[in-house]
Amino acid sequence: MDNNVICEGCGSILQTEDEKEIGYIPKSSLQKKNLLCKRCFQLRHYNKHETVSLDSDDFLDLVSTIRDTDSLIIHLIDIFDVDGTLLKSLPRIVGTNPIILVGNKVDLLPKSTNQRKVRNWLFNQAKEAGMNVLDVFLISSMKSYNIEELAMEMETRRENKDIYVVGVTNVGKSTFINHFIKRSTGIKEAITTSYFPGTTLGFIEIPLDRNSALIDTPGIVNRHQMAHYVSKNDLKIITPKKEIKPRNYQLHRGQTLFIGGLARLDFIKGAKQTFVCFFSNEVPIHRTKLENADALYERQVSELLSPPDQETLSILPPLVKRAYRLNEPYTDVVFPGLGWVTILDSDVTVEAYSPKGVNISIRKSFN
The missing domain is CATH 3.40.50.300 (P-loop containing nucleotide triphosphate hydrolases)
Structure with a gap:
């Protein structure tokens, strides 16, 4: 369409190709006298x-x-x-x-x-x-x-x-x-x-x-958000809708937790203890032995280890490992856009995996 046609509400250049972009207007509305983009139309007529x-x-x-x-x-x-x-x-x-x-x-x-x-x-x-x-x-x-x-x-x-x-x-x-x-x-x-x-x-x-x-x-x-690497369906799953219920896992060193197939936490060194997981209640968490973790991921990603679904898997960057030595008790390992795991004891070494570009962080627990 003519690039000089603008929205009378916000001044954006009108376009009919991408509903998510600025200035979108359905082709069926182009014959109207007062042209408004979808955003301004909803604002004017529906207070939305x-x-x-x-x-x-x-x-x-x-x-x-x-x-x-x-x-x-x-x-x-x-x-x-x-x-x-x-x-x-x-x-x-x-x-x-x-x-x-x-x-x-x-x-x-x-x-x-x-x-x-x-x-x-x-x-x-x-x-x-x-x-x-x-x-x-x-x-x-x-x-x-x-x-x-x-x-x-x-x-x-x-x-x-x-x-x-x-x-x-x-x-x-x-x-x-x-x-x-x-x-x-x-x-x-x-x-x-x-x-x-x-x-x-x-x-x-x-x-x-x-x-x-x-x-x-x-x-x-922000392209470093997990939300940009998952399908709409997976985003609904990983985004909490209700109060998060903590899930406790008793781990020995040499065990692994998979957060669906989007993240992973390996317990490398430390005494047996509880790992408290705070993620959307709909995201499954799977425990396995560290020695089996790589093979399990290759075999079961998007199946047992889901999300990701197949759409997400096509755009998801590879999981990248980072090692952390935790010297203080009650420390959170934070997986941005997903949630976090609270580790109760000190003198613990873990290795955490997240998609490349989605950076894990460490903080003092809020509990």
Whole structure:
């Protein structure tokens, strides 16, 4: 279609090829007078907000103007994938603007989790990345947990300034923004785009008063997230839907745990002890002898060791091994985008496997 045809709502160049990309419009809608992309059409007629997604380079180009504003930043991350969703480049994007760090999906953590420890850990992670963090909130966009408290904090902290919401894909940003659309407009029926003036930058502005707005930015695609290496079906399986139930495994050294076929943990050295696994309740965990692990994986990946399904297997990078010496008790081995295993004792050596590019990390346990 003509590359000069733009969406009247957000200014994006319209295209009919890829529904997931900016400016998508069904071919059947091209004959209408007032052309709106799918995103703006849903916003206008159904009060439904959908965050757009961009690769990192495009994202940085589009949001570079934020550092020149005087505003408050809300950085939304996924508690189950902090490494994949915490934007280490955020300080150069937003400059010296203050940040409220918001960890989403807290409702899925086991009840035994110490939320104070989670908040402190997230604060330290952000501080190490050079972020100017005012506070850390733990919320659930799906369950509306702590949303009202966060809204009040945002109102207090913003001092009549604009608020920019920043986050990668798959963190629940659309659901989070939709809460504030309803909260800001006070209506649930159809609304007009005058409430949400778009720009060619792909920003959507939700008025807070006559002079300021809550501004949604495009979701950044981080290719180091597990979510980008699995099929839609597998993503549903590995993404927790309910509170995670810890699963305990008594292991001797020389034993292995497979997390489906997407990750693996080998117990190399240490006394017999309990390994506590925190993953989606739908993800199977399989225990075997270390000496049999390689052959089992070759023979049973996508079968007994599933997910991955065959679609995921076609795009999944090879599993890469990393060795860790754990000198402190109650240490978590974190598999980003999947979950973690808590090792109770000290003086333990393990070898952990994850897809190449999805980096495992170690932290003090939250329990």
